[in-house]
Amino acid sequence: MISVVIPLYNKEASIAQSLKSVLSQEYDDFEIVIVDDGSTDGSVGVVEAMNDPRIRLIKQENGGPSKARNTGVKNAKGEWILFLDADDEMLPESLRMFRDAINSHPEFNFIDFSWYADNGQHRIIADNAKEGKIKNPFKSYYQGKINPRTGSFILTKQLALQCLFDENLRRFEDDEMLFKVYNVANIYYNPKPIMVCNQVFAAASKGRKDIKEDFLGHLNFSGKSFWERMCLYKLFLGERPNYDVQCRSLYPGLYKRYDLLILHKLLNKIKL
Structure with a gap:
């Protein structure tokens, strides 16, 4: 089973579309674990109104995206974890593509695909047309040949628990986690785009006060x-x-x- 872990905080305008992009997948061996991180808008109501048995909603006090994702991992029932942000969307057949890659390459515990950045038009991310094992993840990341983000990769629950997010971080927390992954994971890359990062909804990437x-x-x-x-x-x-x-x-x-x-x-x- 694949557990799709979604941290939720004040995404009333986008969470329904993100959920629909997962629920509409033909591959059906999955669950969605939504961790509401103390939303103050109508986000929770949108989720509850969908009333789908594949959705599990967990509520916690605001602790940031890292804590929400870690809570999702620890409560996940699947042996594979897919992180998805509440304003992004999976492309059709994404879960099947992940499952096919898992079955075809059982020696890998981290599988990464390319993705689209969408700020009004789709723009593919990562300058690498070669599929296969990533021998030096840091070199490939530095050169822009891979650019994993939440939604574009899947990893085993065991690896996710080994490389949990730093709950003190609220910016570039995904990079911090991925840098830990690069040091221990066996990584497979496929250049096909698998999801859309909706930059129209995303907040501007500003520095924190601290x-x-x-x-x-x-x-x-x-x-x-x-x-x-x-x-x-x-x-x-x-x-x-x-x-x-x-x-x-x-x-x-x-x-x-x-x-x-x-x-x-x-x-x-x-x-x-």
Whole structure:
């Protein structure tokens, strides 16, 4: 069974469409575990009105998306976990495609597909047409050949429990979890798009007031492989404008690492 875990917080305008995209799948060996994270709008009412036995609704006080997803994983009945945000949609046949990949490649515990970003028009994400095992996930992620997001990948419940989300984080918490996954998982990639990230509904990706609620506030380069360090540095370069004062306090040395900056520019130019 596949357990589709959906964290829900004030998504009254989009949750019905997200649920319909899952409930309309022809493959039917699944459950939907919705964890309401203390919504203050009519989101819960929308879910309850759908009255489908495949939906399980769990309510908790607001603790953030990481806690909601972890609650979903711990309460899931399926042996495979699919995370889906409450404003995104699965494409038709997505669950069947996941199940076919699971059956065809039983040695893998993490299966990733490509996806569409939709802000009025579909734009496919990830520059990789090659299907197969990802030998170096950090290298592939750095180069943009894979770009997993909630909804585009499925992982075993055992792996999900091993790599739970950091409940202190409310921004880039998925990257923090995925970086843990990249170090331990056996990853298979298929370039076919499997879901739509509805950026029309998504809130603007703004920095938190406290950088400690962001993965950016917890970057640790010690003991990491070359490509993991480059992924961390790429995140630092891209997001530091959101936390200029806090980043200069936390990572003064990174502002002086011109060797890393030059290396980053070279790697992006030659695309090894």
